[in-house]
Amino acid sequence: MPTFYLDDQPIEFEQGETVLKAVLRFGVQIPHYCYHPGLAITAQCRQCLVEVTDMGNGRGMPKLQTACSTPASEGMKLSATSEKALWGQELVNEFLLINHPLDCPICDQAGECDLQDFAFAYGTGKSEMAFEKRVYGWRDVGTFIALERNRCIQCSRCERFSRDIVGSHDFGAFLRSHELTFDTWEDSPITHKFQGNLADICPVGCITNRDWRFKKRAWKFRKVESVCPSCSTGCNITLEHHQNRVFRIRPRENQEVNRWWMCDEGRVGFKPLNDRHTRLGEPQVRVKGRFQTAQWGAVMEAIAMRLKEIGAREKQVIALTDTHATNEEMFMLRRLLADGFGSQGVFFPLIVGKQQEKPTHPLEDDFIFTLITTDKSPNTEGAKRGDLIGDRDDKRLKAALKESPKVVIVLGAPFQQNSEIRAAVAKAELIVYIGAFANAWSEAADVVLPGYTYAEKYGTWINKAGRLQRIQPALNPPEQARDQVWILSALLGAPENGESFADGRAVLEAMAAQGGDFAGIGGEQIGHLGLQLKKAAKERKK
Amino acid sequence: MAEEKLLLLKNIRQQGYGGDYASYKKTGGGAAFKKALTGMTPAEVIETVKESGLRGRGGAGFPCGVKWSFMPKDLPGPDQKPHYLVCNADEAEPGTLKDHVLMLGDPHMFIEGMMIGCYAMRSTHGYIYIRGESPHAIRRVQAAIDELYKAKLLGKNILGSGVQLDLTVHPGAGAYICGEETAMLDSLEGKRGLPRSKPPFPAQSGFNACPTTVNNVETLANIPFILTEGPKAFAAFGSENNTGTQAVSISGHVEKPGVYEMDMGHNLKSILEDFAGGVRGGKKLKALIPGGASAPVMRADEIDVPYDFDSLMKAGTMRGSAAIMVFDEDTDMVEVANRTIRFFNHESCGQCTPCREGTFWIKNMIRQFGDDAGDEALLSLVHRAAGNIIGTTICAFGDAVGGALQGFVQKFPEDFRNHFQS
Ligand SMILES: Cc1cc2nc3c(=O)[nH]c(=O)nc-3n(C[C@H](O)[C@H](O)[C@H](O)COP(=O)(O)O)c2cc1C
Ligand code: SF4
Ligand code: SF4
Ligand code: FES
Numbered sequence: 001m002p003t004f005y006l007d008d009q010p011i012e013f014e015q016g017e018t019v020l021k022a023v024l025r026f027g028v029q030i031p032h033y034c035y036h037p038g039l040a041i042t043a044q045c046r047q048c049l050v051e052v053t054d055m056g057n058g059r060g061m062p063k064l065q066t067a068c069s070t071p072a073s074e075g076m077k078l079s080a081t082s083e084k085a086l087w088g089q090e091l092v093n094e095f096l097l098i099n100h101p102l103d104c105p106i107c108d109q110a111g112e113c114d115l116q117d118f119a120f121a122y123g124t125g126k127s128e129m130a131f132e133k134r135v136y137g138w139r140d141v142g143t144f145i146a147l148e149r150n151r152c153i154q155c156s157r158c159e160r161f162s163r164d165i166v167g168s169h170d171f172g173a174f175l176r177s178h179e180l181t182f183d184t185w186e187d188s189p190i191t192h193k194f195q196g197n198l199a200d201i202c203p204v205g206c207i208t209n210r211d212w213r214f215k216k217r218a219w220k221f222r223k224v225e226s227v228c229p230s231c232s233t234g235c236n237i238t239l240e241h242h243q244n245r246v247f248r249i250r251p252r253e254n255q256e257v258n259r260w261w262m263c264d265e266g267r268v269g270f271k272p273l274n275d276r277h278t279r280l281g282e283p284q285v286r287v288k289g290r291f292q293t294a295q296w297g298a299v300m301e302a303i304a305m306r307l308k309e310i311g312a313r314e315k316q317v318i319a320l321t322d323t324h325a326t327n328e329e330m331f332m333l334r335r336l337l338a339d340g341f342g343s344q345g346v347f348f349p350l351i352v353g354k355q356q357e358k359p360t361h362p363l364e365d366d367f368i369f370t371l372i373t374t375d376k377s378p379n380t381e382g383a384k385r386g387d388l389i390g391d392r393d394d395k396r397l398k399a400a401l402k403e404s405p406k407v408v409i410v411l412g413a414p415f416q417q418n419s420e421i422r423a424a425v426a427k428a429e430l431i432v433y434i435g436a437f438a439n440a441w442s443e444a445a446d447v448v449l450p451g452y453t454y455a456e457k458y459g460t461w462i463n464k465a466g467r468l469q470r471i472q473p474a475l476n477p478p479e480q481a482r483d484q485v486w487i488l489s490a491l492l493g494a495p496e497n498g499e500s501f502a503d504g505r506a507v508l509e510a511m512a513a514q515g516g517d518f519a520g521i522g523g524e525q526i527g528h529l530g531l532q533l534k535k536a537a538k539e540r541k542k
Numbered sequence: 543m544a545e546e547k548l549l550l551l552k553n554i555r556q557q558g559y560g561g562d563y564a565s566y567k568k569t570g571g572g573a574a575f576k577k578a579l580t581g582m583t584p585a586e587v588i589e590t591v592k593e594s595g596l597r598g599r600g601g602a603g604f605p606c607g608v609k610w611s612f613m614p615k616d617l618p619g620p621d622q623k624p625h626y627l628v629c630n631a632d633e634a635e636p637g638t639l640k641d642h643v644l645m646l647g648d649p650h651m652f653i654e655g656m657m658i659g660c661y662a663m664r665s666t667h668g669y670i671y672i673r674g675e676s677p678h679a680i681r682r683v684q685a686a687i688d689e690l691y692k693a694k695l696l697g698k699n700i701l702g703s704g705v706q707l708d709l710t711v712h713p714g715a716g717a718y719i720c721g722e723e724t725a726m727l728d729s730l731e732g733k734r735g736l737p738r739s740k741p742p743f744p745a746q747s748g749f750n751a752c753p754t755t756v757n758n759v760e761t762l763a764n765i766p767f768i769l770t771e772g773p774k775a776f777a778a779f780g781s782e783n784n785t786g787t788q789a790v791s792i793s794g795h796v797e798k799p800g801v802y803e804m805d806m807g808h809n810l811k812s813i814l815e816d817f818a819g820g821v822r823g824g825k826k827l828k829a830l831i832p833g834g835a836s837a838p839v840m841r842a843d844e845i846d847v848p849y850d851f852d853s854l855m856k857a858g859t860m861r862g863s864a865a866i867m868v869f870d871e872d873t874d875m876v877e878v879a880n881r882t883i884r885f886f887n888h889e890s891c892g893q894c895t896p897c898r899e900g901t902f903w904i905k906n907m908i909r910q911f912g913d914d915a916g917d918e919a920l921l922s923l924v925h926r927a928a929g930n931i932i933g934t935t936i937c938a939f940g941d942a943v944g945g946a947l948q949g950f951v952q953k954f955p956e957d958f959r960n961h962f963q964s
Contacts, residue, residue, distance in 0.1 A: 043739035044893040046934055063933040069739045091930040095899035128923055131906040154892060173734060173892075176717070178902035180892030 004056070004076035013072040020048055020067035023080075030080050031089055031118040033203045034155040035068035038260045040164055043069035045155050047096075047118065049088030051079045064088045089122045098129035099178065101150040109205030111218035115153060134178060141171075142190030144264050145199050145207050147183065152206040154180050158198050165261070165368050167361040168192045182206075193357055194368055196267045197260070200250060211268065212247050224474035225252060225528055227461055228262060229324060229454050230269040232353045232375040234463030235262040236529065239270065239455055239474040246270035246455060246475065254529050257467060263372045273455050273475065278438045280450035281478040291448070296482070300490055303432065303447055310429050312406040318345035320397075320425070321388065322412035323377035325484070326459030326471070327518075328507035330379075330386045332488035333411060340492050345405070347397040348383040349414050350390030351375040353464055373464060378454075382462040385517055385533070397421065406430065409491075410441045411484065434487050450481040457483050458504035460526065462533060469530035470523060544804070544816035547779060549787045550763050551803045554647035561682075563689040566650035574766035575695070578658045579703050582769075585615070587662035591765065594773035595785035599640075600630055600721075600758030601836070601862045602938070603851040612745035613663045613753050623752040625665040628730065629656050631672040631679070631759045632714055632721035635834035636885060637865030640789035641759040643801045645672070645679045648763075649686035655765030656757075657695070657707060663755055666706045671726050674713040684711045718889035722937050723756035724748075725891065736891050737937035758863075760789055780806030784850035792818040794868035795825065807848040814845065814868060825870035829954070833862025835882050836942030838949030839875070859949070875954040876961055879947065880908045886943040894935040900927055901943055908947075911961040921958050925951045 001012040006023055013022035021037065023030055034045040049064040054077035064084060079085050097119065104110040119125075136149040159182055162171040170190055174181050184190060190198075199209045221240040228235040228249065235258035240248040249270050251262035272278075283299040284291040294302070310316075317340075319333050330346070337343040353375025359366050380390075389396050394415065401424035408428045412435050415421045425431065426444055433445035436453045456477040460470045482490075489501045501507050511518040517533055525531055546555070553559045553569050566572065578587050592607025613625055629652070633641040644652055653670075660668045672680050687709050690696040698706050712730055719725045720735035727749045729735035748754025764786055768776045777785040784806040790813060793799045797819030804813065810832065814820065821827050827842040832849070838859040847853050854861045869878060887901035907924050910916055925948055932944035951958065 041739065042893070043936060044895075046895050046936075049934060066739070069741075071741065088934055091934065092895050095895045095903075095930070098899050098903055129903060131903070134902075153895070154898060156893075176719075176892045177887055177890040178892065178898055180898060 002072070002074040004072050004074070004078065006050075006078050007081050017072050018068055019050065019070045019072050019076075019078060022072050023067065028080075029121075030067050031093075031114075031122050032068055033114055033118075033153055034157060036157050036160075036201055036260075038165070039157055039160040039201070041069050042156060042160070045092070045096075045153065047089065047092045049085060049092065051082045051085045051088075053077045053079060053082075086122075090124055093119055093123040094127070096153050097123070097127060099133045100153070101133065103151070107148075107151065107205040108208045108213060108218070109151075109202075113205060114203035136181070139187070140189075140210055141184055141207075142195045142210075144195035144210055144267070145190070146210050146213060148206055148208065149181055149183065150206075151204045152182055153204055154182065155203060156182065157201045157203070158182050158207060161198060161201055164364070165197075166192050166194050167359045167363040167366070169361055171198070193263050193265065193372060194261060196262070196264050197251070200260070209248065209267075216242055216247050221247065222474070224455075224472055226455065226471045226474065227378060227463075227469045227530075228266040228269055229378045229461075229471075230263075230266040230376060231371075231373045232378060232380055232464040233258065233371050233373055234378050234461060234467065234469050234530075235266055235371060236469070237262065237266070241455075241474050244475050246273050252528075256529065256532070257463065257465075257469075258371060259367065261368050261371065265372065270455070272437065273453055275437070279478065280436060280438055280442065280448060280481065282450060282480040284448040286446045296480070296490075299447060299449070300493075303430075303491065306430050306446075307407065310406050312341065312429075314342045315345065315400065315403050316405050317341040317343045317407040317409075318347065318397075318400055318405045319343075319409040319411065320347050320414045321383070321410075322414040323348055323351075323375075323380040323383050324412050324454065325379060325383075326457070326461060326504055327379065327382045327386060327468075328459050328504040328511065329411060329484045329488065330383060330388055331511050332485050332492075332501070332507060333409070334386065334388065336409070336488050336492045341407075344389075345400050346388045347394070347400070347414070348380075348388045348390040349394065350384075350392060351377065351380055352392070353380065375464070378463065379461040381464060381466060382460070385462060385466075394418070394421065398424075401425065404428075408432070409434070410445065411435065413437075413439045413441065416440050432491070434484055436481065449487050450478065451484040451487060452477045452481055456481075457485075458508075459485075460504070460508065463530075466533045467530045468521070468526055468533050470526045544812060546803045546817075547787045547805050548803055549767055549776075549779065550644060550651070550760065550789050551647070551801075553651070554643065559648070561646075561648050561650070561686075563650055563686065563693060566648065570770070571650055571654060571766070572695070574769035575654050575657050575661075576701065577769055578661050579701055579705060584662045584664055587658060587769070590773050591662070591768060594764075594768045594776040595783065596761065596764050596768065596776065597784065597851060598758055599760035599764075599788065599864070600723075600756075601635070601834070603861065606757065606761055609745075609755060609757075610659065610663055612743070613755055614745075617664055624667065625663050626749045626752055626754040627656060627659045627663055627665045627668045628723075628726065628749060628754060628756045629668065629670040629759060629762060630721060630723060630726060630756050631670055631683070632726065633676075633759070633863075634673055634718040634721045635836060635863045635865060636882075637791060637793050637831070637834050637867045638863040639791040639793070640801045640864065642676065642679055643789065644759055644763050646682050649683050650690075651766060652759045652763035653683070653686055653690065653709070655762030656709065658765050658769060659755070659757060659762060660707050661705060663753075665755075666708065668707070668709045669730055669749070670709060670711045671714055671720070671730060672711060673720075674716050677713075680711055680713050687711065717891070718885075719891045719937075719939060722939065725937070726756060727754060734891075736893055737939070739936050781848065781850060784848075784852055788849075788864050790817075790849070790864045790866060792866045792868065794830075794866075795822045795870040795873070796820065796868045797822055807850040807853065810845045810847050810849040810866075813849055813866065818866075818868070821868065821870050823870075825872065827868065828871045828873050829869045829875060829878075831865075831867040831869075831946075833860045834865040835867075835885060836860070836938075836946060837862045838945045839878070839953055841953050859945075874960075875950055875957040876908070876911050879950040880912055882946055882950070883908050883943070886939070886946070890939065890943075894937075894940060896931045896934045897940040897943065900931040900940075903927055904943075904947055911958055914961050915963050916958060916961045917963055921951060921955065 353373035928947035
């Protein structure tokens, strides 16, 4: 691979790459603001100035160059720490701060602000500016974001995002010189569904997230890698939480799935996690029409007794699951029905997801609009590949219900809106509900078994494109809640003695051992960015 | 008064010259384009211009033929991008008037140069970007183009050669920065005029991301002469490496302000005294800005130098757009600095941090001198802040502000000291 040298450190690059891109990938920091890997290069903040001592032909360049826009070339020698380079970086920092309000103590960005970080690392720490700064008021500019223009460093990332990525052309530059400001036209609000990205890419606290405004200091957050549960795209995310509450979801870069972006709907997908009203905390059993809380041991015994009494087998036992369930849960549910009752009847609601949003202006690359799908669940693909039963109009489920099943096990919130299905299920002799939240099914159930939310457990989902991705626990579940896979294995232990699984990771191992799509797959293969399954499926069909 | 050397202004200096195509033709106009089209290959035209040593008159003095040779050589076919030649007629540099004289007095000369340039660079469409504040220039140039269409010298199959060429006048949208060539291309495309970071250079990716060359009006006006009389005849004017004549705009405290044409390398002091009639009212010269507001100021004792690109560069300033602004002994250079930084602060496009914030800061500091509230520390701060804009920005605007402001402080510190807090 071709190589250039930054302060004598050899750095490999790909043909056509800029110096900054290669340097950042290598893992060295050069301060920068306007450069964003997902946006057009403008080289306007001038923060990334470096000295080119040799262009690869023995000659240097008299002026400092911006690393973000300088194409890397073989044998090039650069310095980001020479006296001249540091002069450049310091002076840009000094200029950036002369009009900055320095209101870090009340700024949400503090703690994750590029300006703050770079000013500490590369600035001089003093100011000689003794004049009045330019001052603007702040306001909310969209349903999702607030604008505090005093903090703007005029890097134009927001404008390039609005113009080139969303094509909304609703946020951009006004005036010029020191009056240059980024705003919407005549105070009109931003209405597109990708506003949160503006808060992410704004390197300072000029555009911030309204939802957590003033709620938490950024450095308090603990961050856990996860996957967005709000649609079948499965954007990679970080769950940012503190004191067992999630405050924010932010996209995690994955070039194969969501690049750097996610939609606003996904960003608020954590709200139910913090909902203490509908959260189920303890197992409950219906006694004479009323729910009573009970201990796990007693509940499991009671279920076993009822099952024995009913003696249902095969078609008399069915299970319903939503497609928020993990592959591991679906696997355990199928095993429970098959091994426990000789039944294949595990049904899920099949939704054929379509792209939900369209750009309002023509775009060279409308990638971001492919993110939001109309299937608002993360694992429809997993259910399909897991050989669960789902069809349009739920014909096969309705047929199964005509056989009047005696036992119905419900996982999560499937078919909740369908009163016909609800009424048919209600006739069963035993309804077992497993899930984290109260809903129509928990109301109708005879036994309610509290499970974990997606932020409390290990598991995998398969997105619309056949990519296997993993979720991980961030929060502590209620004391008496249990991992769904444990509950399912315990239920299997009820009629017969089955294997007990502590969490999704153990189930994945069992699935890997069994072959099929998951053959040989472990957490390591899935990794931070997931694993494309398409090929595996094709090979299996052959 | 010294004799003018007339190459660019030869028609304009004739009594009663109308500037229409018929008059232009009578003086031999049009022959150069015909010669190129019927007797020369594009490569030969470029070679001839290279040989003449003609340097761009827009400010930077880049050799014109070399610039033309950067354009892709291949003919733009159906699957290739079109080539463009854009004529920079924005002329917004304070003190500069010469392009307007050429456009109003003899529009066909530079247009012919442009037509030759289009032929040489295989461009079938040229744009003339004229500042929007000059409706008279826009009308004049448009009328000249209309004449050429009528004479079938523009349009399809010109002179039966199969060559096609269209010219379009584009009125600017009122910003000094749109004179910077890449900002001009943005503005032509209908965007905010913002200088682009280079690479890519316009010859690779300019107007609408197609190969583009930008040339100043005066640069192009030299081309017909170079083709008809030959590059040697052109190089006989001026001096080595600074060939040809130049149209110089002189303004300020002089007896006879105006635009004069002379050899490149004519003595600066002689320009002031022999062409402009010396300082107004018999006053003494205090200072002079030799190349538009972007050029660092010179003291009276420094002006005995040849007036061309290289000599002025050596003298620590620049020829720029050949706009000489003269200040007599009564001038307070703090006022000049104040006016200059207000202009630059107003006109900065605001992209680059040093230029955007630096011009704002320095404006405030200079104003403080205006309020008689300066001190030594502030003076050195002006100097430092100005220096920090030099060489750290996207376009040459930053270098210009920094250099100009440092010039005032370096050359006339006593004027600033007169405004210290007492
Ligand atoms: C801030 C700025 C303003 C400029 N304004 C003008 C102008 O008004 N007219 C002009 O011809 N060139 C102007 N230039 C120079 C152009 O960028 C460019 O160099 C020139 O048009 C090239 O033509 P030439 O090679 O024929 O000189 C300006 C440059 C800068 C940096
Ligand atoms: S609002 Fe933020 S992203 Fe936009 S220009 Fe200002 S600092 Fe940059
Ligand atoms: S130097 Fe000034 S005028 Fe030129 S691009 Fe930068 S901010 Fe704009
Ligand atoms: S990051 Fe390179 S100039 Fe802004």
